[in-house]
Amino acid sequence: MNVQRLVSAFVMVIIILSAIIFLPSSFLLALAAFIAGVSNWEFFRLRFSFLVSILACIALALLMIFTASSGSFYYLLLLSMFLWILLGILTISFPHSKEFIQNSVLTWLSGLIIHLSFWYSISFIISQSALDFQVYNIEGRYLLVLIISLSAMMDTLAYFGGRRFGKKKFLKNISPNKTLEGFLIAIGTVPIIFTILFSFITNLPISSLFIMFLITSLFSVLGDAAASLFKRVAGVKDSSNLIPGHGGVFDRIDSHLAAIPLFILISLTIF
Numbered sequence: 001m002n003v004q005r006l007v008s009a010f011v012m013v014i015i016i017l018s019a020i021i022f023l024p025s026s027f028l029l030a031l032a033a034f035i036a037g038v039s040n041w042e043f044f045r046l047r048f049s050f051l052v053s054i055l056a057c058i059a060l061a062l063l064m065i066f067t068a069s070s071g072s073f074y075y076l077l078l079l080s081m082f083l084w085i086l087l088g089i090l091t092i093s094f095p096h097s098k099e100f101i102q103n104s105v106l107t108w109l110s111g112l113i114i115h116l117s118f119w120y121s122i123s124f125i126i127s128q129s130a131l132d133f134q135v136y137n138i139e140g141r142y143l144l145v146l147i148i149s150l151s152a153m154m155d156t157l158a159y160f161g162g163r164r165f166g167k168k169k170f171l172k173n174i175s176p177n178k179t180l181e182g183f184l185i186a187i188g189t190v191p192i193i194f195t196i197l198f199s200f201i202t203n204l205p206i207s208s209l210f211i212m213f214l215i216t217s218l219f220s221v222l223g224d225a226a227a228s229l230f231k232r233v234a235g236v237k238d239s240s241n242l243i244p245g246h247g248g249v250f251d252r253i254d255s256h257l258a259a260i261p262l263f264i265l266i267s268l269t270i271f
Contacts, residue, residue: 007244008243008244008246009246012148012243012246012252016148017145020141020144020145020188021142021145023142025126025127028126028141028188029122029126032119032122032123033061033064033119033142035249035253036060036115036116036118036119037060037061037115038242038248038249038250039054039058039115039239039248039249039250039253039257040056040057040060040111040112040115041054041056041057042239042240042242042248042249042250042251043110043111043115043230043239043250044056044057044107045239045240046230046231046233046236046239047102047104047107047230047233047234047236048107053132055110056111056112059112060111060112060115060116063112063116064116064119064120067116067120073120074265074268075263076116076117076120077117077121077261077262077264077268078265079113079117079264080113080114080117080258080261080262080265081261081262083110083113083114084114084219084222084223084258084262085108085228086227087110087222087229088222088226090226090227090229091171091174091222091225091226091228092171093231094173094174094229094232095173100234101229101233102233112255114258114261115257117261118253118256118257118260118261120261121142121260121261121263121264122260124264125140125143125147125260125264126140126141126144127140127145136204137201138201138202139192140244145169146194146197147216147256147259147260147263148260149152150190150194150216150217150220150259150263151220151223151255151256151259151260152188153186153193154185154186154187154190154217154220154221154255155220155224155255157182157185157186157189157190158178158179158182158183158185158186158221158269159182160182161179161181161182161184161185161186161254162177162178162179162181162182162183162185163182165179165181165182165185166179166180166181166182167179167181168180168181170182170183171225171228174225174228174229174232175225175228175232178225183221186217186221187214187217187218187221190213190217191210191213191214191216191217192210193212194209194251195209195210195213198213204271208270208271211266211270212263212266212270214269215262215266216262217259218257218267219258219259219262220255220256220258220259221255222258223254223255223256223257223258223259224254226254226258227239227250227251227254228254228259238251239251
């Protein structure tokens, strides 16, 4: 890991943590919308022209505005879950699924649904608008930090575990640098760590917490893998060069795009 990458990562952590903790809710939600919009732009630029990508960002903004009070948030999360599962199947079956992945309808649905559900999930956490969701007894901003930390820890442990112990390739059809050992180290560690952590700050059943964090961790990996799939189909390594040493915003939040909505969906379903 080069110095530029480390410096960029440190700066991003400071900026994001400061924004989550200190920004007024309206500004924080605007920032989340901006991040989702930039990621959405990069996603569509993998496949489409400048003009089409602009139209996709406008479509996302309109969906954010007009579905805010529709009461369909839970169904949006369900749709997002099924979409991620479909993308997981397409990832495993690549390159046989390449022709289907290149379908324009799938690309449009994928880009808009995953970014819309991501933004609404953050909005939901910040507002904690559902009383039942407050079972965590954690202020929304700090809960968001913890969920983001889960995906970040999955990425970090998989990376360093793979570098230290990795021998067998994991999803080598789309990302040859990932290893099975790195994945197993991350998935065998992160859910346990977060289950123990939340057992001290909530009164929720440990078994339910473990199941929730295990599924969330798996979808974190799925988000990263699906992003690699779209980039592989596009023939690029990164979605952009916006962040020095890290690529684009889409590259940095890919695991969060799947993990955060799934965490909310499971929370609302189980608790």
